[in-house]
Amino acid sequence: MTTTMLAGRLNLRTRAFAVERVPVPDPGPGQVRIKVMAAGICLSDVHLIEGSLNPLFNPSEKVTLGHEVSGVIDAIGPGVPPVWKTGQRVLLQAGERCGVCPGCVRGAACLQVRTRGVDYDGGWAEYALATHYTLVPIPDDLPFEQAAIIPDAVSTPWAAIVATGQARPAYPAGVWGVGGLGAHAVQLLRAIGAAPIIAIDPLEPARTRALEFGADLALDAMAPDVRERIKAITGGRMLDVAFDMAGVAPVREQALRCLGPGGRLVLVGLTPAPLTIGDSIGFSYRQQKLLGHYGSEPEHVEQLVNLARGHRLDFARSISGLVPLADAADGVERLRQKHGNPIRLILKP
Structure with a gap:
């Protein structure tokens, strides 16, 4: 296996975005490595690049963007439950619990959720790391492109509709x-x-x-x-x-x-x-x-996957185009300018 990969990286100080070659990450305790098959380009990514949206909890100078991600488990770190196997098709929750706030300590809702591709490295890359509890299995007949956009593009309005509103x-x-x-x-x-x-x-x-x-x-x-x-x-x-x-x-x-x-x-x-x-x-x-309203809870993503599994929802119309990962900057510009009136453009590593 190659030791480097392409990743769409944003310099949080200068707001310069570029697809760079970086080391392939190794999964740590409780983590898996995902071979990314699809990653959505969201307007929030545009806002991050423009500087109107800022990470709340990211101390790093650079971050790999991408919070709408699907792929296949490629490697498993120590301490991951045996229910997860290499080769499984999964999507990734768009964020995870901080583990240290009063909510997390009490086993209640996290008060300081970390967002993937904002507060830590996301999925605009050939490979991405994910904590095992952020994995959601997807059915074989759900295309990776449609699965990728369920976290956020679909789950955010779903949670706003059924929970907040x-x-x-x-x-x-x-x-x-x-x-x-x-x-x-x-x-x-x-x-x-x-x-x-x-x-x-x-x-x-x-x-x-x-x-x-x-x-x-x-x-x-x-x-x-x-x-x-x-x-x-x-x-x-x-x-x-x-x-x-x-x-x-x-x-x-x-x-x-x-x-x-x-x-x-x-x-x-x-x-x-x-x-x-x-x-x-x-x-x-x-x-x-x-x-x-902000984002969604893990249960909302799981509900939508179940609805898609039962063929109650179809997101095929939402995929407006496929963009090679190497051309991520062009995809961002297409969304910024609304070229073709896109719903979701999908990066393909």
Whole structure:
């Protein structure tokens, strides 16, 4: 086996990104080494490179990007349970517990989750290390490209829908931004029976995609009658829950105006910009809620794999193109510029 490999590395000080040749890592105690078969390019990766998103817990100067990863177990370190074997097809959870916070010490939810490809080296590489408890087995008939995007691209909107936002069957839901997260949000809202589903995006190709993925109505965010159209299709009820998948401040203010009594706005897209609640008295009187959301729990990824295993969900339409790992910078630029209106571009080592 070769001793070096290609890896897409970001200098966290200068924000210079390059595909470099680095040593192939050896798995330590509790770790396995994955031969990467597919890795998604996420808008969060673009934000990291641009500098608008910063690691919270990474003391290193450089990090290998990539938190959406699937592959095959290539080598097993000491202390890994025997349930894991070389050759197994797996995807990797997008992060892991810190192991030292009060939540981890008590066996509860981690309060300082480390994100793969942000706080430690990820999967934009020919090989990647993973702690064994972040592995999720995948069925033989689930393509690696589709499996790779389940952590984050699919699991983040799924967790926002079923956990944070608690969307309900037969209740109206709105999705602002029909990119990588928003397209899946529409598909998943359809799967749980939300109705009607309204998608809002300024780009016509994104609105067309929303209708193809199951939206009942797709509106231009720049149109002056967005609120009136939502009021009409919901019979005056307005939205039970709204999801900001874009991370744009004006989007959030527009979504707030479209909530009904008890309505919830879930902030999924990331932005450092402040949020203004224009009618704060009305917001309180109608007992509406503003909810932050980040990522997903391991159980959400496992749920989605089970749904894919049972052929209840199909992510084939989400794969917008394949990019050689060596050309990762070109893939990032394609996503940044929205060339071809991609949902997910996939790096192939």
